[in-house]
Amino acid sequence: QKEVEQDPGPLSVPEGAIVSLNCTYSNSAFQYFMWYRQYSRKGPELLMYTYSSGNKEDGRFTAQVDKSSKYISLFIRDSQPSDSATYLCAVNSGYSTLTFGKGTMLLVSP
Amino acid sequence: DSGVTQTPKHLITATGQRVTLRCSPRSGDLSVYWYQQSLDQGLQFLIQYYNGEERAKGNILERFSAQQFPDLHSELNLSSLELGDSALYFCASSPGTENSPLHFGNGTRLTVT
Numbered sequence: 061q062k063e064v065e066q067d068p069g070p071l072s073v074p075e076g077a078i079v080s081l082n083c084t085y086s087n088s089a090f091q092y093f094m095w096y097r098q099y100s101r102k103g104p105e106l107l108m109y110t111y112s113s114g115n116k117e118d119g120r121f122t123a124q125v126d127k128s129s130k131y132i133s134l135f136i137r138d139s140q141p142s143d144s145a146t147y148l149c150a151v152n153s154g155y156s157t158l159t160f161g162k163g164t165m166l167l168v169s170p
Numbered sequence: 171d172s173g174v175t176q177t178p179k180h181l182i183t184a185t186g187q188r189v190t191l192r193c194s195p196r197s198g199d200l201s202v203y204w205y206q207q208s209l210d211q212g213l214q215f216l217i218q219y220y221n222g223e224e225r226a227k228g229n230i231l232e233r234f235s236a237q238q239f240p241d242l243h244s245e246l247n248l249s250s251l252e253l254g255d256s257a258l259y260f261c262a263s264s265p266g267t268e269n270s271p272l273h274f275g276n277g278t279r280l281t282v283t
Contacts, residue, residue, distance in 0.1 A: 092269045103172065103260055103274035104213070111269070148213065157203065157226050158272055162212035 066161035079136040083149035083161050090151040095134045098146045139168045174275035182281045188249040191278045195263030202244040208257040220266045251282045
């Protein structure tokens with residue numbers, strides 16, 4: 061079983077839709093959870109960073125962590141064509157290095 | 171702009187050759203990480219340095235090596251290149267403290283022909 065799993069997509073939605081992106085992880089030692097956005101031919105860009113279970117909101121983005129289910133989500137409200145990118149979840153357990161999911165490609169059509 | 175600078179942006183070379191990728195971390199960051207990204211494997215951690223010392227090693231091949239210099243920039247050396255080494259190579263940096271998130275450069279695209 062891979063440490064972090066994501067559906068690769070692509071996920072296609074119309075502009076204005078609410079998007080839900082999800083990851084599952086296998087190791088309960090993971091305590092820190094991040095979402096990165098990667099545009100084509102660019103490096104991953106940190107979007108959200110959270111530690112505890114529950115929700116964290118930043119503008120149109122909400123990160124949700126359920127440690128009991130080992131499930132993390134990223135919600136995007138009022139999605140825009142500029143949100144079209146690959147979204148990577150990442151986890152770590154303190155000083156250990158980040159472990160990434162393979163990413164979900166999101167396509168938002170005007 | 172993440173503040174992490176990687177050069178060159180593109181490299182095309184032949185099998186058996188050796189190349190060097192360079193990374194300058196964000197100002198103030200002491201830790202540098204190297205990742206390889208290919209279509210089928212996703213982002214794979216290679217190696218981490220903290221303030222000049224190797225801190226963690228991932229799936230790095232013996233043909234690959236890295237170092238971090240006193241000015242904190244880092245170099246990743248890839249030798250005896252094979253077709254399968256073609257990938258995007260990313261450098262990331264962080265302060266190196268517990269739980270600090272990583273900030274990535276825009277990568278070097280390596281093509282081995």
